[in-house]
Amino acid sequence: xxxxxxxxxxxxxxxxxxxxxxxxxxxxxxxxxxxxxxxxxxxxxxxxxxxxxxxxxxxxxxxxxxxxxxxxxxxxxxxxxxxxxxxxxxxxxxxxxxxxxxxxxxxxxxxxxxxxxxxxxxxxxxxxxxxxxxxxxxxxxxxxxxxxxxxxxxxxxxxxxxxxxxxxxxxxxxxxxxxxxxxxxxxxxxxxxxxxxxxxxxxxxxxxxxxxxxxxxxxxxxxxxxxxxxxxxxxxxxxxxxxxxxxxxxxxxxxxxxxxxxxxxxxxxxxxxxxxxxxxxxxxxxxxxxxxxxxxxxxxxxxxxxxxxxxxxxxxxxxxxxxxxxxxxxxxxxxxxxxxxxxxxxxxxxxxxxxxxxxxxxxxxxxxxxxxxxxxxxxxxxxxxxxxxxxxxxxxxxxxxxxxx
Amino acid sequence: xxxxxxxxxxxxxxxxxxxxxxxxxxxxxxxxxxxxxxxxxxxxxxxxxxxxxxxxxxxxxxxxxxxxxxxxxxxxxxxxxxxxxxxxxxxxxxxxxxxxxxxxxxxxxxxxxxxxxxxxxxxxxxxxxxxxxxxxxxxxxxxxxxxxxxxxxxxxxxxxxxxxxxxxxxxxxxxxxxxxxxxxxxxxxxxxxxxxxxxxxxxxxxxxxxxxxxxxxxxxxxxxxxxxxxxxxxxxxxxxxxxxxxxxxxxxxxxxxxxxxxxxxxxxxxxxxxxxxxxxxxxxxxxxxxxxxxxxxxxxxxxxxxxxxxxxxxxxxxxxxxxxxxxxxxxxxxxxxxxxxxxxxxxxxxxxxxxxxxxxxxxxxxxxxxxxxxxxxxxxxxxxxxxxxxxxxxxxxxxxxxxxx
Numbered sequence: 001x002x003x004x005x006x007x008x009x010x011x012x013x014x015x016x017x018x019x020x021x022x023x024x025x026x027x028x029x030x031x032x033x034x035x036x037x038x039x040x041x042x043x044x045x046x047x048x049x050x051x052x053x054x055x056x057x058x059x060x061x062x063x064x065x066x067x068x069x070x071x072x073x074x075x076x077x078x079x080x081x082x083x084x085x086x087x088x089x090x091x092x093x094x095x096x097x098x099x100x101x102x103x104x105x106x107x108x109x110x111x112x113x114x115x116x117x118x119x120x121x122x123x124x125x126x127x128x129x130x131x132x133x134x135x136x137x138x139x140x141x142x143x144x145x146x147x148x149x150x151x152x153x154x155x156x157x158x159x160x161x162x163x164x165x166x167x168x169x170x171x172x173x174x175x176x177x178x179x180x181x182x183x184x185x186x187x188x189x190x191x192x193x194x195x196x197x198x199x200x201x202x203x204x205x206x207x208x209x210x211x212x213x214x215x216x217x218x219x220x221x222x223x224x225x226x227x228x229x230x231x232x233x234x235x236x237x238x239x240x241x242x243x244x245x246x247x248x249x250x251x252x253x254x255x256x257x258x259x260x261x262x263x264x265x266x267x268x269x270x271x272x273x274x275x276x277x278x279x280x281x282x283x284x285x286x287x288x289x290x291x292x293x294x295x296x297x298x299x300x301x302x303x304x305x306x307x308x309x310x311x312x313x314x315x316x317x318x319x320x321x322x323x324x325x326x327x328x329x330x331x332x333x334x335x336x337x338x339x340x341x342x343x344x345x346x347x348x349x350x351x352x353x354x355x356x357x358x359x360x361x362x363x364x365x366x367x368x369x370x371x372x373x374x375x376x377x378x379x380x381x382x383x384x385x386x387x388x389x390x391x392x393x394x395x396x397x398x399x400x401x402x403x404x405x
Numbered sequence: 406x407x408x409x410x411x412x413x414x415x416x417x418x419x420x421x422x423x424x425x426x427x428x429x430x431x432x433x434x435x436x437x438x439x440x441x442x443x444x445x446x447x448x449x450x451x452x453x454x455x456x457x458x459x460x461x462x463x464x465x466x467x468x469x470x471x472x473x474x475x476x477x478x479x480x481x482x483x484x485x486x487x488x489x490x491x492x493x494x495x496x497x498x499x500x501x502x503x504x505x506x507x508x509x510x511x512x513x514x515x516x517x518x519x520x521x522x523x524x525x526x527x528x529x530x531x532x533x534x535x536x537x538x539x540x541x542x543x544x545x546x547x548x549x550x551x552x553x554x555x556x557x558x559x560x561x562x563x564x565x566x567x568x569x570x571x572x573x574x575x576x577x578x579x580x581x582x583x584x585x586x587x588x589x590x591x592x593x594x595x596x597x598x599x600x601x602x603x604x605x606x607x608x609x610x611x612x613x614x615x616x617x618x619x620x621x622x623x624x625x626x627x628x629x630x631x632x633x634x635x636x637x638x639x640x641x642x643x644x645x646x647x648x649x650x651x652x653x654x655x656x657x658x659x660x661x662x663x664x665x666x667x668x669x670x671x672x673x674x675x676x677x678x679x680x681x682x683x684x685x686x687x688x689x690x691x692x693x694x695x696x697x698x699x700x701x702x703x704x705x706x707x708x709x710x711x712x713x714x715x716x717x718x719x720x721x722x723x724x725x726x727x728x729x730x731x732x733x734x735x736x737x738x739x740x741x742x743x744x745x746x747x748x749x750x751x752x753x754x755x756x757x758x759x760x761x762x763x764x765x766x767x768x769x770x771x772x773x774x775x776x777x778x779x780x781x782x783x784x785x786x787x788x789x790x791x792x793x794x795x796x797x798x799x800x801x802x803x804x805x806x807x808x809x810x
Contacts, residue, residue: 058734058742088730088742090759123727124760308713309805316806322528325493329463337463337493354495355529393806394799400714401721401798 004167005261007268011164012146013177013198018043018242021145023152026135028083028121028128036152038135041196042077042108047238048202049075049116050209052216054233060087061094065101066116066234073205076114078196078236079104081132082155082181085232086119089126096127103136118194118234120181121155146177153181153194156399161272167261169245169254174201176261180269183278193220195235195269201258202241204249211259212237219266222301222387223274237262274388275370279395283371283388284314291383296333301387303331304374311392317367319360321349324374339379345372409572410666412673416569417551418582418603423448423647426550428557431540433488433526433533441557443540446601447482447513452643453607454480454521455614457621459638465492466499470506471521471639478610483521483601483641484509486537487560487586490637491524494531501532508541523599523639525586526560551582558586558599561804566677572666574650574659579606581666585674588683598625600640600674606663607646609654616664617642624671627706627792628679642667679793680775684800688776688793689719696788701738706792708736709779716797722772724765726754729779744784750777 014021023039025031051070053063069075079100086093101117108115119127150160164177182193216235241247248254275283286304291297304310307327313320321342328335342350345366349358366372372391419426428444430436456475458468474480484505491498491505506522513520524532555565569582587598621640646652653659680688691709696702709715712732718725726747733740747755750771754763771777777796 056731056734057737057740058730085727088727088755088758088760090743122725123730124755308801312802312805315802318807320527322490322493325463325528326461329461332462335462338495350493350529353493355493392802394802396713397717397720397797397799397802400717402723 005165005257005264006167008164008166008175011177012150012162013041013179013196014143014146015164015177016175016198017200018045018240019177019198020141020143021149022139022141023145023148024135024138026081027131028081036148037083038081038132038139039149039152040077040079040104040108040139040141041149041198041238042141043198043238043240044076045240045242046074046076046114047240048205048208049073050205050212050237052213052235058088060085060119060232061097062086062117062119062232063234065097066118066236069113069116070209072113075116075238076110077104077108078116078118078238080118080120080149080153080194081127082153083121084119084125084127085121085123086127087123087232089124092126096129099129100127100132103133107136107139116236118232120153120194120232146179150179153179155181156183156278157181157276158183159276161269161276163265163268165261165265167257169201169243169248169257172243172245174243174245175199176201176265178265178269180273182273183276193233193273195220197235197237197262197265199237199239200241200243201239202243202245202247203239203258204247207249207255208237208239211262215259215263215266218263219270222298222385223270223389270388274390277390278399279393279397280390281393282314282391284311284390285371285373286387286389287373287375288378288383288385289375290378290380291385292334292381293383294385295383297383297385299331300328300333300376301385303327305387305389308392311389314367314372315391315393317364319344319349319363319367324376328376334380335378336380341377341379343375345369410570410662410669411572413569413571413580416582417555417567418446418584418601419548419551420569420582421580421603422605423450423645424582424603425546425548426554427544427546428550428553429540429543431486432536433486441553442488443486443537443544444554444557445482445484445509445513445544445546446554446603446643447546448603448643448645449481450645450647451479451481452645453610453613454478455610455617455642457618457640463493465490465524465637466502467491467522467524467637468639470502471523471641474518474521475614477518480521480643481515481519482509482513483523483643485523485525485554485558485599486532487558488526489524489530489532490526490528491532492528492637494529497531501534504534505532505537508538512541512544521641523637525558525599525637551584555584558584560586561588561683562586563588563681566674566681568670568673570666570670572662574606574648574653574662577648577650579648579650580604581606581670583670583674585678587678588681598638598678600625602640602642602667602670604642604644605646605648606644607648607650607652608644608663609652612654612660613642613644616667620664620668620671623668624675627703627790628675628794675793679795682795683804684798684802685795686798687719687796689716689795690776690778691792691794692778692780693783693788693790694780695783695785696790697739697786698788699790700788702788702790704736705733705738705781706790708732710792710794713797716794719772719777720796720798722769724749724754724768724772729781733781739785740783741785746782746784748780750774
């Protein structure tokens with residue numbers, strides 16, 4: 001049984017012992033007061049590291065760089081910039097990713113293969129390396145620096161996304177913190193985003209990697225903002241072991257607690273990412289029950305959460321449930337129309353495939369809240385899944401019709 | 406070698422000899438002067454019939470009804486209504502589809518299994534059968550009636566889509582006409598739409614069905630407006646043989662001419678559908694060359710044409726080509742980034758995977774025209790494909806956030 005997991009108020013990646021962080025304005029984003037665009041997360045103690053990456057066939061050189069470090073299994077930090085994605089710039093991109101990691105390693109006094117590197121922003125523009133190098137020197141690392149990292153990672157995000165939890169392992173209090181960015185170009189797999197998670201738990205690296213993949217599949221990979229998959233998506237976990245527990249592996253009593261904490265951190269950040277989708281005014285949660293299997297449930301949940309027509313209807317608080325059925329039908333999930341029940345924020349509006357007379361004004365009022373929940377019971381089996389997304393607004397179009405111009 | 410195919414000015418389904426058509430306002434759409442919502446296309450001579458249908462798992466009862474008639478291979482007409490989709494209404498929908506076809510057959514004095522039936526509009530609302538029955542009586546069939554059918558089929562379409570061509574078979578002049586509707590909920594497969602094609606060519610039914618499927622895969626199934634697949638998509642071809650040619654089959658000298666004519670009619674209507682996508686201001690054409698195979702080319706073309714980020718950038722006439730690469734990368738098509746060339750309306754802006762310095766203002770000016778063409782050469786093989794779509798505008802969101810309310 002998993003122990004209690006508590007959320008820490010104002011928690012972030014540096015709420016975890018042994019992790020320092022800092023950020024600066026290096027000049028990659030358009031200048032504004034207090035704007036940050038280059039950041040470091042650092043642990044003096046060597047960390048077990050795990051990562052999951054975009055499945056796009058066109059990726060930033062940072063993705064290949066990080067895959068190698070994650071395969072090695074350990075690292076001490078991450079350097080990240082926002083504003084420029086370092087993607088589709090030819091050979092120069094590989095050199096710049098290495099140089100950026102090396103510059104951070106030099107500043108931190110660690111080996112060049114101990115720092116992971118991530119970039120996010122416009123595709124097809126080279127990193128201005130002299131700005132990166134001089135920015136690196138300006139970064140001050142502090143044990144309260146996590147909040148600055150969360151802000152420095154933002155592109156079209158309107159607010160930082162961060163969280164921390166605490167839970168018990170072997171009678172010792174363990175902490176886990178996370179930050180994430182991502183607002184547009186968000187769709188499984190990976191959801192288009194960067195997320196960094198820190199923990200002072202001692203964790204077996206193979207176990208950490210396996211659990212990160214599982215949890216990502218149920219959180220970040222069930223997130224969709226606009227159906228577009230980024231070239232740079234990356235989730236990294238750094239576990240420095242300072243809590244002093246015996247290393248957690250698949251056989252540990254604490255395995256379940258650790259997985260549950262990782263899941264709660266990732267789901268929390270996933271929901272924050274969905275809520276802050278470009279132009280979004282509402283969070284959409286789609287819960288599928290009774291699918292033939294888990295994969296069918298996942299397909300259905302993601303299809304509905306990513307439908308432009310469903311998203312537009314949610315924006316208009318319009319209970320046009322035919323679109324939910326359309327999005328279910330298009331995705332290939334096996335259904336029997338005559339068995340489907342559909343609930344909107346708890347109100348049944350379709351039962352056994354037939355419309356239920358419902359009080360329209362009441363459902364419209366429910367849909368005007370900050371979260372719209374579609375729950376479908378397919379009555380075909382035991383498959384369950386949840387996906388998150390957001391509504392589609394004029395603001396999304398305005399943001400994205402003039403991003404580089 | 407295919408003979409010359411000429412477009413007929415103002416052509417439509419009744420530009421073909423032996424086809425009559427008519428439409429009326431039965432009361433399914435909100436009333437407006439000159440509004441039409443119920444229509445019939447009719448040939449007194451029995452026609453070879455072919456059809457392709459939505460691949461959604463949730464479909465209108467009309468789809469099952471028509472599949473049976475197409476399997477039988479012959480029919481004399483089609484009845485169609487707009488405003489209500491007759492989908493997701495339980496058992497009643499099957500009864501209403503049959504009754505609507507039967508009412509049309511009775512009016513036309515033909516067998517109940519000789520009239521196909523299509524519906525398009527809001528999902529989850531029952532057809533008001535008494536309005537349908539009394540509307541049916543008001544329809545006057547005429548040899549100029551095709552234009553009214555094209556208008557009666559419209560839902561959120563802003564204009565009718567129709568076309569006719571003429572070409573020679575066995576020294577005889579043959580004609581082919583087509584109408585289509587569809588504006589939202591449009592994505593392969595089938596692109597969300599209804600299309601009816603008439604021809605006076607004599608055509609072997611099996612050949613007609615095979616060619617319709619092939620041509621649809623290169624036209625309607627390469628169309629995307631919003632990534633959503635309708636429950637009612639249907640394309641039907643009726644060939645009444647009045648041109649007096651010897652029936653065309655796979656071995657005929659005229660096989661190629663016929664296929665080319667069918668292709669030109671379908672591609673013309675596909676482009677018209679894309680251009681009139683909900684809220685659209687521009688047509689997007691994506692041409693993929695040099696993919697490893699045809700399927701890879703199709704995937705890439707459709708992924709790019711359906712990307713919300715690409716569509717938003719086209720709306721803003723923003724040459725943010727990184728998004729085109731992102732949409733290519735996300736779709737699973739095999740690429741080598743260092744080989745890719747990208748052209749925007751004929752101007753090369755990326756060569757061998759690296760940005761080419763281009764005159765930004767000139768490309769923006771090109772993108773401000775009525776059609777934006779992205780051409781990608783992947784240099785991996787011989788696979789080619791073209792997809793069509795439209796830009797994403799605030800107007801799309803406005804239309805779809807309040808469709809039923």
